[in-house]
Amino acid sequence: xxKTLEQKLSLLMDGEITPFETKRLVDExxxxxxxxxxxxxxxxxxxxxxxxxxxxxxxxxQNIMSQINNLSPTNSETTKTWLNSDxxxxxxxxxCCYLIGxxxxxxxxxxxxxxxxxxxxxxNQNILPLNNEALLVDLGxxxxxxxxxxxxxxxxxxxxxxxxxxxxxxxRLKVFFDNIPENEWLGTINKGITxxxxxxxxxxxxxxSSENLPNQRLIKISNTFLENK
Amino acid sequence: MNSEKSLINxxxxxxxxxxxVLVLQYQDRLVFSVYKFLKDYELAQDIAQEAxxxxxxxxxKFRGDSSFYTWIYRIAINTAxxxxxxxxxxxxxxxxxxxxxxxxxxxxxxxxxENILEAEELRSKMMDAIQSLPDDIRTxxxxxxxxxxxxxxxxxxxxxxxxxVRSRIHKGREILDKTFSKYNMSNLExxxx
Numbered sequence: 134x135x136k137t138l139e140q141k142l143s144l145l146m147d148g149e150i151t152p153f154e155t156k157r158l159v160d161e162x163x164x165x166x167x168x169x170x171x172x173x174x175x176x177x178x179x180x181x182x183x184x185x186x187x188x189x190x191x192x193x194x195q196n197i198m199s200q201i202n203n204l205s206p207t208n209s210e211t212t213k214t215w216l217n218s219d220x221x222x223x224x225x226x227x228x229c230c231y232l233i234g235x236x237x238x239x240x241x242x243x244x245x246x247x248x249x250x251x252x253x254x255x256x257n258q259n260i261l262p263l264n265n266e267a268l269l270v271d272l273g274x275x276x277x278x279x280x281x282x283x284x285x286x287x288x289x290x291x292x293x294x295x296x297x298x299x300x301x302x303x304x305r306l307k308v309f310f311d312n313i314p315e316n317e318w319l320g321t322i323n324k325g326i327t328x329x330x331x332x333x334x335x336x337x338x339x340x341x342s343s344e345n346l347p348n349q350r351l352i353k354i355s356n357t358f359l360e361n362k
Numbered sequence: 363m364n365s366e367k368s369l370i371n372x373x374x375x376x377x378x379x380x381x382x383v384l385v386l387q388y389q390d391r392l393v394f395s396v397y398k399f400l401k402d403y404e405l406a407q408d409i410a411q412e413a414x415x416x417x418x419x420x421x422x423k424f425r426g427d428s429s430f431y432t433w434i435y436r437i438a439i440n441t442a443x444x445x446x447x448x449x450x451x452x453x454x455x456x457x458x459x460x461x462x463x464x465x466x467x468x469x470x471x472x473x474x475x476e477n478i479l480e481a482e483e484l485r486s487k488m489m490d491a492i493q494s495l496p497d498d499i500r501t502x503x504x505x506x507x508x509x510x511x512x513x514x515x516x517x518x519x520x521x522x523x524x525x526x527v528r529s530r531i532h533k534g535r536e537i538l539d540k541t542f543s544k545y546n547m548s549n550l551e552x553x554x555x
Binding site: 140143144145146147148149150151152155156158159160162163169171172174175176177178179180181182183184185186187188189191192193194197198200201202204255262284 | 364365366368369371372377378379380382383386387388389390391394395397401403407410411414415418419480481484485487488489492503506507508512513518527528529531532535536538539542543
């Protein structure tokens with residue numbers, strides 16, 4: 134047995150050794166039976182010095198360690214599982230979540246996924262202008278019509294009712310934005326006059342109809358949209 | 363530096379080898395303490411054994427406010443008390459005050475059972491061995507063992523380097539080990555006659 138190691142046992146007994154050396158000595162005591170015997174004797178000397186040694190042959194360690202080794206993992210509070218280990222502490226899990234989120238966002242272009250933006254257009258997206266009412270009022274100003282009410286009929290169309298001054302008659306205006314498939318807007322029109330025009334830079338299809346305005350009057354009104362196109 | 367704290371930390375991480383080191387370190391002292399209460403050597407061993415297992419199971423609850431020995435001593439004494447109270451209950455004469463009295467009486471008993479005699483004899487032999495140590499080694503070891511001074515404090519008291527303190531204490535223990543081993547051998551020879 135190394136003299137240095139023997140001296141380290143003496144230091145261990147007095148609590149005068151570093152954690153690293155403690156670990157090394159623990160392993161040494163476990164693997165080297167002579168070393169273990171010396172540790173046992175040294176502690177017996179100490180107990181004897183203080184009048185606390187009843188039997189110099191007493192050694193309960195084997196029985197105790199055997200009982201401890203037979204404890205089921207659930208009984209032993211020292212047994213660490215992956216769930217309660219420091220490795221999976223709450224802080225660490227939070228950190229993992231942030232990292233996963235960060236890498237997910239980075240990988241979006243690779244996955245050809247994207248978040249919706251206001252500039253993206255598709256047939257399922259609502260491309261109606263944000264201020265629908267303003268557009269309808271603007272359209273009504275072509276024939277001095279007073280907007281009574283309106284409703285959104287699809288993601289790319291709406292319908293409004295106007296009161297036409299002078300005639301005191303009502304006019305229905307269906308507005309389609311130009312991305313709507315032809316068969317779709319044709320399917321919703323069964324009467325009246327249809328014109329292609331634009332509002333600013335936005336192409337529009339307008340359908341004018343009325344229960345009580347004559348066709349001549351409707352033609353005149355529709356012409357105002359073409360003139361202002 | 364606190365080796366005991368390091369050992370406990372290792373145990374908390376699941377190192378059973380470190381716990382065995384603690385068992386080897388404290389078993390004699392604990393058996394002796396329990397024996398003083400129970401005056402039954404076999405039972406004292408059982409209680410000490412149970413206390414060590416209980417302490418291992420609950421090591422996460424050990425916060426280090428006291429020394430490990432103080433903690434396990436409390437566990438052992440509570441285990442002994444529980445045992446006594448369950449015995450008392452079975453004979454229907456249990457009374458907390460009576461039990462405490464019984465425990466304190468046993469602790470200060472003037473009787474000298476065989477085991478206590480042996481402990482005294484061993485102590486006497488050990489003290490003789492200490493007296494026969496060279497002066498500087500004996501003084502250094504005594505300051506450590508009986509006055510509880512740290513190595514640094516001993517170095518200051520004796521006005522010597524801390525390395526000298528280390529080597530003197532180690533040398534002293536080495537001599538005691540030889541003396542003690544001789545005593546054990548002669549004891550074994552007497553017992554075998």
